[in-house]
Amino acid sequence: MGKGSPTEIEALRERISQTKPDDTKLYFVTRILRDSALRRKSVMGKFIYKVYQIDVDDEIRGHLYSATISEMDRVIKKGLTLSEYSPISDDTDSLFTYKIKGKEKELAFSDVVINQLVKPCPKVQSIEGIISKDEELWAYCVGFEEEDGNFIYTFRRILGSKIAIDEKVSGKRTFFQTLFNTQSQKLTLLQGEVVALDRAVDCVYFDETFFVLRKLNFEQIVGIQEEFKEAAENVVKDLEACGRIDGLDILHQKVQSGTSLHRKLARIAKVGGIRQIDDKAIKNMKRIAKRHKEKNITSNGRLVISEESDIEILLKLIGDYYKIGEVSGKSYGTYSGRELAVEES
Numbered sequence: 001m002g003k004g005s006p007t008e009i010e011a012l013r014e015r016i017s018q019t020k021p022d023d024t025k026l027y028f029v030t031r032i033l034r035d036s037a038l039r040r041k042s043v044m045g046k047f048i049y050k051v052y053q054i055d056v057d058d059e060i061r062g063h064l065y066s067a068t069i070s071e072m073d074r075v076i077k078k079g080l081t082l083s084e085y086s087p088i089s090d091d092t093d094s095l096f097t098y099k100i101k102g103k104e105k106e107l108a109f110s111d112v113v114i115n116q117l118v119k120p121c122p123k124v125q126s127i128e129g130i131i132s133k134d135e136e137l138w139a140y141c142v143g144f145e146e147e148d149g150n151f152i153y154t155f156r157r158i159l160g161s162k163i164a165i166d167e168k169v170s171g172k173r174t175f176f177q178t179l180f181n182t183q184s185q186k187l188t189l190l191q192g193e194v195v196a197l198d199r200a201v202d203c204v205y206f207d208e209t210f211f212v213l214r215k216l217n218f219e220q221i222v223g224i225q226e227e228f229k230e231a232a233e234n235v236v237k238d239l240e241a242c243g244r245i246d247g248l249d250i251l252h253q254k255v256q257s258g259t260s261l262h263r264k265l266a267r268i269a270k271v272g273g274i275r276q277i278d279d280k281a282i283k284n285m286k287r288i289a290k291r292h293k294e295k296n297i298t299s300n301g302r303l304v305i306s307e308e309s310d311i312e313i314l315l316k317l318i319g320d321y322y323k324i325g326e327v328s329g330k331s332y333g334t335y336s337g338r339e340l341a342v343e344e345s
Helices: 008-017 058-077 102-106 110-116 215-222 224-242 248-257 262-271 279-291 310-318
Strands: 025-033 047-054 081-084 094-099 135-145 151-157 178-181 186-189 203-206 209-212 302-304 322-324 331-333
Touching: 008 058, 008 151, 008 203, 008 209, 025 058, 047 110, 047 135, 058 135, 094 215, 102 110, 151 215, 203 215, 209 215, 215 224, 224 248, 224 262, 248 310, 262 310, 279 302, 279 310, 302 310
Parallel strands: 081 094
Antiparallel strands: 025 047, 025 135, 094 209, 135 151, 151 203, 178 186, 203 209, 322 331
C-alpha cells in the first residue's frame, strides 16, 4: 500500500493494538426463533439474538488478541479498497462497510450492537444451557476496550460442527470428547463442553459501522440472507401487480425452491430496477434483447416466461443489466452499480 493517511482498516488495527489484551472480552451470540410456526417462512424479525459473556483465561485472551491483529494485518496487506455494502458487487477485491442507520436499525441483529453489548450481559454457565431446539449458538464476538471506555467488536460465525456437547441416553454417554496429549502421547478424556474458536474474523464493528471482511459470513451473521428472500418475494409480487408478464409461476417456484435468485432480486429491488412496465418499456426490452442476442421473451406487448432459462433474461431486462460506458461507448453487463447524479448540459 502507498504511503499517506491510514485507511479505515489500518486505523482500526492500530486502535485494537493500543488496547490491553487483559481487557479483551469474549461473547457468544445465540439466535432464537420467535415462533416455531415461522420456521419455514421468511419474514423480517422472525429471529431475535441474545448476547452472553463468557469468562476466559489469560491464554485464550492472548490468542484472541493476537489472532485478531494477525487477521487485520492479512487484510491490510492485500491493499483492498472499502466500498459501501451491496448485495451484488463486481469488485471481488473490496472490503465493505455496512452502516447501522435508518432502515438498517430495524435489522434484528442491530439490537446486539446497539443495545446488548453496551451493557452487562448474562454470563455463560454452560454451553448446553444457552442452546436448545429453537436457540442456537450463532456467532462469537470479541470486544476490545479502549482507554476511553469505547469498544471495538469483531464477529465470527460459529458452525454447528465446531460445537461438541456430551449427550446422555439412559445415563450413558453417546460419545466421548478426547484429546491427544502430545507430551504423554496418549489419547485422554476431555472433560466439559467444546467450542472451537478459529483465527478468522468475519467483520469488525465500530462507531455504528460494520467493516465486512468476509461478505457471505457477514450476511449470515446479521441475517441479511433472510432479507434477500423477503425482498425477492416482494419483487415477484410487484411483477404480478404490473399485469404484463405471463408465466410468473415459474419464477415464483424458483424463488421458493432455492437461494440462487434472491441476491439478484434483492439488488433489483434496492436500485429500483422495476419501473412501470408499459408498452414503451416492453418495446425497449425487445430492442435491447435483440441487440445483445438474447432470446426474445416478448409477445403481443407482454413479457412471457415459458421456461426456467427465461428467468435470467427477464431479470436482465427489468434490472438494467445492460449498461453503456459514456466515454468508450462499450456495452457492459452487470447487476451492480449505483445511480449517479448528473448535471444537465
